[in-house]
Amino acid sequence: MTENTQGSNTRFVHAGQEFEPVTGAVVPPLHFSSTYAQEAIGKLRNGYEYGRGTNPTRDSLQAQLAGAEFGKHAFSFSSGLAAEDSLIRAILRPGDHIVLGNDAYGGTFRLIDRVLGAWGIGNTPVDMSDEQALTAAIEKNKAKLVWVETPSNPMMKITDISRVAQIAHAAGALLVVDNTFASPFLQQPLTHGADIVVHSTTKYIGGHSDVVGGAIIVNDDELAEKIGFIQFAVGAVSGPMDAFLTTRGLKTLGVRMRTHSENAAQVAAWLRERKEVERVLYPGFADHAGHEIAKKQMSGFGGMVSVQFAGGEAAARKIAESTKLFTLAESLGGIESLMNYPSEMTHASVKGTELAVPVNLLRLSVGIEDTADLIDDLERAFTAL
Numbered sequence: 170m171t172e173n174t175q176g177s178n179t180r181f182v183h184a185g186q187e188f189e190p191v192t193g194a195v196v197p198p199l200h201f202s203s204t205y206a207q208e209a210i211g212k213l214r215n216g217y218e219y220g221r222g223t224n225p226t227r228d229s230l231q232a233q234l235a236g237a238e239f240g241k242h243a244f245s246f247s248s249g250l251a252a253e254d255s256l257i258r259a260i261l262r263p264g265d266h267i268v269l270g271n272d273a274y275g276g277t278f279r280l281i282d283r284v285l286g287a288w289g290i291g292n293t294p295v296d297m298s299d300e301q302a303l304t305a306a307i308e309k310n311k312a313k314l315v316w317v318e319t320p321s322n323p324m325m326k327i328t329d330i331s332r333v334a335q336i337a338h339a340a341g342a343l344l345v346v347d348n349t350f351a352s353p354f355l356q357q358p359l360t361h362g363a364d365i366v367v368h369s370t371t372k373y374i375g376g377h378s379d380v381v382g383g384a385i386i387v388n389d390d391e392l393a394e395k396i397g398f399i400q401f402a403v404g405a406v407s408g409p410m411d412a413f414l415t416t417r418g419l420k421t422l423g424v425r426m427r428t429h430s431e432n433a434a435q436v437a438a439w440l441r442e443r444k445e446v447e448r449v450l451y452p453g454f455a456d457h458a459g460h461e462i463a464k465k466q467m468s469g470f471g472g473m474v475s476v477q478f479a480g481g482e483a484a485a486r487k488i489a490e491s492t493k494l495f496t497l498a499e500s501l502g503g504i505e506s507l508m509n510y511p512s513e514m515t516h517a518s519v520k521g522t523e524l525a526v527p528v529n530l531l532r533l534s535v536g537i538e539d540t541a542d543l544i545d546d547l548e549r550a551f552t553a554l
């Protein structure tokens with residue numbers, strides 16, 4: 170049960186997680202069945218008919234996700250990009266246009282530009298902090314959708330959600346916020362005026378690097394009906410085991426995010442003192458361009474830190490290949506610390522475009538290990554420079 174007054178941690182643990190009525194099992198059972206016995210032709214038991222349409226384990230996750238984002242409807246998918254694709258196809262038509270941040274996640278840009286572009290969806294990347302450019306891009310293209318990531322991946326830029334919502338709404342566009350980096354523990358975009366939240370639940374929500382998934386959360390009933398139709402008609406749904414693992418991860422999001430945030434603050438501060446480091450991108454620093462907005466719309470600064478090296482590409486590559494606790498790998502948001510070289514890894518698909526990532530930049534997903542051990546690991550890696 171979720172009540173309006175309940176806080177985030179209570180929602181993560183309880184939303185959609187009622188005990189099973191026959192046995193009292195506190196953890197709702199995992200339902201693998203792909204189909205459901207009907208009492209008579211077309212007479213369904215509690216609406217359950219076929220696994221692509223509905224599954225109790227997925228329903229339980231969807232209720233938990235809606236609760237976590239303080240939203241009314243949630244839909245879970247087999248990946249973050251499957252969620253994004255279903256969302257865009259649910260609400261746009263050929264000829265429609267998307268204005269997105271010019272530092273959006275490379276996979277999101279690839280989907281919008283190279284896949285959906287071929288089906289007649291236009292896009293314009295803009296600097297979301299430039300209100301004039303944003304307004305002009307929406308109006309000129311009669312954009313139906315504005316797409317924001319805050320903090321952004323991997324440049325850690327912060328966008329003022331309520332301000333961009335006002336601008337989008339004034340021009341008749343809907344605002345989508347990709348809330349993957351902040352997680353619903355630190356930021357709830359629907360409460361700041363966003364119309365739609367998307368997640369790669371692969372990251373902080375799953376939290377243990379053992380499941381790939383995505384989600385869409387909305388308040389509006391009409392939008393929900395359109396998204397639900399595509400989820401059912403296209404079928405990029407999460408399987409029962411994936412839904413179960415994601416639910417288990419989401420229950421502990423609050424305690425994990427607190428440790429991720431504390432560790433990242435210390436790692437960022439340590440990095441900033443090093444002479445080999447040109448710049449640390451971390452919204453928790455008082456002199457970060459988005460610090461005041463981050464303080465206003467987030468309840469912490471999260472576990473992601475990006476760092477640029479004075480020694481350029483060679484130094485970034487050397488560090489990426491010299492750490493032991495920080496594992497060189499794509500993805501983020503798991504309990505173990507990861508290091509990623511975006512320009513050749515997560516963001517290789519935007520190389521040579523306006524969205525390209527600097528070649529001297531490493532992205533750190535700071536895990537929940539002991540802070541001193543993480544700093545020791547970095548200290549030892551820096552001796553390789």
Ligand SMILES: *Cc1c(COP(=O)(O)O)cnc(C)c1O
Pocket residue numbers: 248249250251274276277318322347349350368369370371372381382383
């Ligand atoms: C990983 C990621 C995605 C894509 O999600 P997948 O689960 O990998 O499909 C979208 N947005 C952001 C910010 C991400 O980090």
